[in-house]
Amino acid sequence: MTIVTGKTGARQELRPARWSLLLQKIWEHRADYAYVLPAIVVMLIVIAYPIYYTVELSFFNTPPGLQLRDKIFIGFDNYTAILTSQVFWKVTWNTLVWTLASTFISFALGFAAALALHRDFVGRGVLRAILIIPWVISAVAASYIWKWIYHSDFGIIGAVLVGLGLTDRPPNFIDSVSTVLPSLIVVNIWREFPFAMIMMMAGLQTVPDQLLRAAKVDGANAWQRFWHVTFPHLRDVSTVTILLLAVANFNSFIIPWIMTGGGPSNASHIWITHIYELAFGRQRWGVASAYSVLLFLFMMTLGYFYVRALSGNERKEANS
Amino acid sequence: MTRISLGGAVLRGTVSTALMVSLMSASALGAAPVDLSKWSPEYVRSIAGTQDFDTAADCGKVTPLDYKGRLTFWYQGVFEGDPDLLRQYYKDFFETFRKTYPNIQLEEQALTYNDLLDKFRTALLGNAAPMAVRLQILGGTEFASKGYLQPLKPEDVGYSTEDFWPGAMKAVTWDGVTYGIPTNNETMAFIWNADIFKRAGLDPDKAPATWDDVVKYSKQIHDKLGIAGYGLVARKNAGNTPYRFMPQLWAYGGGVFDEASANPTYKEIELNSPQSKAALQASYDMYVRDKSVPVSALTNQQADNQPLFLAGQLGMMISHPSDYNVMLDLQKKATGTDKDKAQTVIDNMRYGLIPTGPDGKRAVVFGGSNIHILKPEYVEGGKVDEPAAKAIICMWTSPEWSLKMAYAGSNPGNLNGFKTKWMKERLDNIKFLDVTTSMLPYGIPFPALPQSPEIMNIIVPDMLQNALTGAMTVDQAADDAAKRVKELMGGGL
Known part of the structure; x- marks a missing residue:
């Protein structure tokens, strides 16, 4: 005879009840599920399967003389090879410098541009439109234009500096291992800061005017009004903007690939360009997949914080 | 204008003779339409315009002219560094094909040299490749070894194997089976600006005899005139880099393997041999020590050197005879005083043989392109229209079109192209063609290995960049490259 304690018995009784409740809720919302089903199927095909296949490939060696279907299982060797290679640490360092510098400076x-444009002055609209231009220009076109601007022999910057007598030779921007990454970061910031500006301008619209006026009446100076009133209101939009920029920068490809192809001497290789070269230039699909899995894990972590930041906003809005 | 002892040049040096023999396998000598043992500019002139060919009639025997079908076709097409003349011939080819085979629905796609391999590999992974493809000479072995290509030999489209350069046929052969047909074959030459030479105190009509001279001349031009001496190219993932560095490497007696020998085995890695290091040292001396070459060499390709040369800012470079036509095209687009300056440069353009190494060894890349048919399982839709594919291959590799499609830059893959009236016309119209045809016997094909694209497009440029940026010493860069080739050949990660 089985003795059932009251607590366990109650839990067992609850389980079927909870399941039936869940099924009942699903049934009630069957039309909603039907609406999202196509999207879920598409996502499974275009996202879930490639993720699964990438993870699978990361455990195989894919020599250039073999077809992908003849890949050789090697367990975690790709991961070991990556983590013990000098190139990995160099590329990771480049990626961190690229992402952090581009994100925070952009x-x-x-933010500074948004604050300036938030004030009313003549020509504000025109200036706002001009500042948005770098963001709307195609990244490919911008990369080629900047490549010519930076050209180490007949670039515009070099010509101007030589013309003004400030230097004998044009500065070496993208053909030097020490200057190439900062030079590319400048281009990336030029491309991205309008995005941050738009986001922060939108955020500034949400700062209650009466609070600023009240602070002014209470004798707060401009800095105090910004720090104690404006900035706290922008904390959430700032978090989201920084996270979006960080994700975009971590996944950057076009600017470094077109301008330098990751060179010279891997000095401007970041994760994505390195993965591309491994996969499509060197056909190391296995190693490239292992890199992608590591990148995926990192991006998922960033994504977790992004979702938390967004849901934090929603909770606050609901509470207020 | 430079007068070069072209006939003598062809026969110069025992090493070049050995290379010549390598390019002309004994079996081919008997039946070849062109007697390669007599090869010289004078011989080429003597056979030009001696035979007429009816391309449509010849190809009609392979695929009837009223054949109805559909063909998807990718090809390495013209790019920004090519002359307008070549663009027109490409346009003419596809128009003629459509007129000749009005019932074949042709869907062609042109891709640049640097993009084609990546795109083609990706398409193959998704079984979405075209039915036929024209690839750079470097690429065929990779895809043949992986089993993507159908066996295809010149006899399948109405020609004979002996109609093509034996060296080029080696590049389309894997494991004893032929997987493609050469469309064109090229060897480059050395170009210099006589006016710059004169102003720098050099003999304006004499090319540097050795690579050591190139280093000296480059420094002298830079020191005296403040412009770049030699047009070094060291960009990664760009075909221009191996085409310019490998002749230097081979001339010094180095190599990736023993590909510069008469019977290469590709067993021993020689990238870190003293000779290979000497070649790398020469590039280092020009870029780092003397600063006598364009600083932008690490991110540039030849198309970037062309405007520098036309602007009178570059003394010498390795390139095709087509660069003369490219300069004419660019000069037409110039305005004001730039137009006159460009004309001065064009008037002072000189072509010569590529310099030798310290031991008199002269070498050049035996380049070109090949055309292939894919296996149906890798093609979009799972079907290959073979008669349609053979029709376009027959036309492109015909004496007429293999000559016309190589009109300004290289040479016809089909040796009968040298006999056509268009060859005669070309000899009159294309300046300096003699020099590059004289370089053909010095041509060394890239190793016919599936690993060659990675070696030539990534490892060799990386070696150059590591040494030239100071990221590694010359010795370290060569050793690192040799280690990477060894790992690659061993199937390493």
């Missing part, structure tokens, strides 16, 4: 410049 954000700071965008």
Whole structure:
């Protein structure tokens, strides 16, 4: 005879009840599920399967003389090879420098521009439109234009500096291992800061005017009004903007690939360009997949914080 | 204008003779339409315009002219560094094909040299390749070894194997089976600006004899005139880099393997041999020590050197005879005083043989392109229209079109092209053609290995960049490259 304690018995009784409740809710919302089903199927095909296949490939060796279907299982060797290679650490360092510098400088410049444009002055609309131009220009076109601007022999910057007598030779921007990454970061910031500016301008619209006026009446100076009133209101939009910029920068490809192809001497290779070269230039699909899995894990972590930041906003809005 | 002892040049040096023999396998000598043992500019002139060919009639025997079908076709097409003349011939070819085979629905796609391999590999992974493809000479072995290509030999489209350069046929052969047909074959030459030479105190009509001279001349031009001496190219993932560095490497007696020998085995890696290091040192001396070459060499390709040369800012470079036509095209687009300056450069353009190494060894890349048919399982839709594919291959590799499609830049894959009236016309119209045809016997094909694209497009440029940026010493860069080739050949990660 089985002795059932009251607590366990109650739990067992609850389980079928909870299941039936869940099924009942699903049934009630069957039309909603039907609406999202095509999207879920498409996502499974275009996202879930490639993720699964990438993870699978990351456990195989794919020599250039063999077809992909003849791949050789090697367990975690690709991961070991990546983590013990010098190139991995160099590329990771480049990626961190690229992502952090591009993200925070773009954000700071965008924020500053948003604050400036939030004030009413003649020509504000025109200036706002001009500042958005770098963001709307195709990244491919911008990369080629900047490549010519930076050209180490007959670039515009070099010609101007030589013309003004400031230097004997044009500066070496993208053909030097020490200057190439900062030079590319400048281009990326130029492209991205308008995005931060737009986001922060939108955020500034949400700062209650009466609070600013009240602070002014209470004798707060401009800095105090910004720090104690404006900035706290922008904290959430800032978090989201920084996260979006960080994700975009971590996944950057066009600017470094077109301008330098990751060179010279891997000095401007970031994760995505390196993965591309491994996969499509060197056909190391296995190693490239292992890199992609590591990148995926990192991006998922960033995504977790992004979702948390968004849901934090929603909770606050609901509470207020 | 430079007068070069072209006939003598062809026969110069025992090494070049060995290379010549390598390019002309004994079996081919008997039946070849062109007697390669007599090869010289004078011989080429003597056979030009001696035979007429009816391309449509010849190809009609392979695929009836009223054949109805559909063909998807990708090809390495013209790019920004090519002359307008070549663009027109490409346009003419496809128009003629459509007129000749009005019932074949042709869907062609042109891709640049640097994009084609990546795109083609990706398409193959998704079984979405075209039915036929024209690839750079470097690429065929990779895809043949992986089993993507159908066996295809010149006899399948109405020609004979002996109609093509034996060296080129080696590049389309894997494991004893032929998987493609050469469309064109090329060897480049050395170009210099006589006016710059004169102003720098050099003999304006004499090319540097050795690569050591190139280093010296480059420094002298830079020191005296403040412009770049030699047009070094060291960009990664760009075909221009191996085409310019490998002749230097081979001339010094180096190589990736023993590909510069008469019977290469590709067993020993020689990238870190003293000779290979000497070649790398020469590039280092020009870029780092003397600063006598364009600083932008690490991110540039030949198309970037062309405007520098036309602007009188570059003394010498390796390129095709087509660069003369490219300069004419660019000069037409110039305005004001730039137009006159460009004309001065064109008037002072000189072509010569590529310099030798310290031991008199002269070498050049035996380049070109080949055309292939894919296996149906890798093609979009799972079907290959073979008669349609053979029709376009027959036309492109015909004496007429293999000559016309190589009109300004290289040479016809089909040796009978040298006998056509268009060859005669070309000899009169294309300046400096003699020099590049004289370089043909010095041509060395890239190793016919599936790993060659990675070696030539990534490892060799990386070696150059590591040394030239100071990321590694010359010795370290060569050793690192040799280690990477060894790992690659061993199937490593």
